[in-house]
Amino acid sequence: MEIAGKVELHDLPRICPLLSRHVNPRFGTDRTRIVEVGHVRFGGERPVVIAGPCAVESREQTLEIARAVKGSGADMLRGGAYKPRTSPHDFQGLGLEGLKILREASRETGLPVVTEVMDPRRVEQVAEHADMLQIGSRNMQNYPLLVEVGRAHKPVLLKRGMAASLCEWLGAAEYIANEGNFDIVLCERGIKAYPNGEYSRNSLDLNVIPAVKAETFLPVIVDPSHATGVAMMVEGASRAAIEFGAHGLIIEVASDRLDAAKPKCDAAQAISPRTLRRIIHYIEVRQEQFVAAAHAA
Ligand code: PEP
Numbered sequence: 444m445e446i447a448g449k450v451e452l453h454d455l456p457r458i459c460p461l462l463s464r465h466v467n468p469r470f471g472t473d474r475t476r477i478v479e480v481g482h483v484r485f486g487g488e489r490p491v492v493i494a495g496p497c498a499v500e501s502r503e504q505t506l507e508i509a510r511a512v513k514g515s516g517a518d519m520l521r522g523g524a525y526k527p528r529t530s531p532h533d534f535q536g537l538g539l540e541g542l543k544i545l546r547e548a549s550r551e552t553g554l555p556v557v558t559e560v561m562d563p564r565r566v567e568q569v570a571e572h573a574d575m576l577q578i579g580s581r582n583m584q585n586y587p588l589l590v591e592v593g594r595a596h597k598p599v600l601l602k603r604g605m606a607a608s609l610c611e612w613l614g615a616a617e618y619i620a621n622e623g624n625f626d627i628v629l630c631e632r633g634i635k636a637y638p639n640g641e642y643s644r645n646s647l648d649l650n651v652i653p654a655v656k657a658e659t660f661l662p663v664i665v666d667p668s669h670a671t672g673v674a675m676m677v678e679g680a681s682r683a684a685i686e687f688g689a690h691g692l693i694i695e696v697a698s699d700r701l702d703a704a705k706p707k708c709d710a711a712q713a714i715s716p717r718t719l720r721r722i723i724h725y726i727e728v729r730q731e732q733f734v735a736a737a738h739a740a
């Protein structure tokens with residue numbers, strides 16, 4: 444994928460001397476840094492697909508969905524054990540028990556696991572069970588958390604704050620890099636915008652993908668589930684993200700086999716394993732076309 448021209452971000456070299464590709468030549472000025480999570484490689488030729496439930500709700504639910512997403516061709520498993528919920532009265536996640544379930548699902552399927560950590564005091568515990576640590580949108584500017592995660596010697600998935608500028612987002616990533624950890628994957632997950640709530644949950648900012656690539660060597664993926672909040676929009680958003688050069692996707696999936704199929708969390712945006720399979724097939728076909736076109740050029 445081509446690197447776009449430099450965009451106007453005057454403060455970025457000062458805020459991000461480690462992560463600006465224009466200031467830090469460590470990883471080359473025109474390449475993407477490969478971030479490895481087990482056998483999975485972010486930033487390479489093949490987009491990575493992470494899939495799984497919004498939240499780990501039970502052992503049965505998580506194992507079932509883990510097997511299903513593996514069957515659909517996903518590369519990694521997602522699932523929240525600690526959930527950031529708008530109301531303290533809503534399901535908050537299973538905590539340590541959820542982490543253990545994720546570990547078991549990972550062992551059985553061979554899929555590395557990414558899960559969110561919200562509390563600096565829990566970083567060690569989450570890092571013991573997960574292959575990649577997720578910083579959620581709400582915590583993008585929780586600087587003590589970013590520092591702790593930077594010290595954890597684990598790859599990090601850093602979601603964009605829901606109203607964060609590119610400069611603020613990369614500044615957050617710089618906190619992690621500043622602790623010596625450059626294994627950071629950025630994730631665009633939709634931003635607050637005028638029509639939010641009317642026909643979708645957030646607005647997917649695809650424009651930021653080429654802009655990220657112009658400014659930093661870190662890989663960037665897209666979360667079409669939280670970006671839209673609507674299951675029937677997820678497939679189109681996924682395809683569009685791939686066309687814009689995303690290095691991967693993170694997608695919420697629900698099981699259509701379980702009786703209690705309706706998830707406790709984010710049910711409206713969960714897609715079926717079949718739809719996931721179609722998205723992954725699309726990625727594979729486009730990948731072959733990209734490679735063929737590159738050879739022909
Ligand atoms: C999530 O991926 O589980 C999540 C809560 O997403 P976000 O932080 O983007 O809202």
Ligand code: MN
Nearest residue numbers: 497695708709
């Ligand atoms: Mn969710």
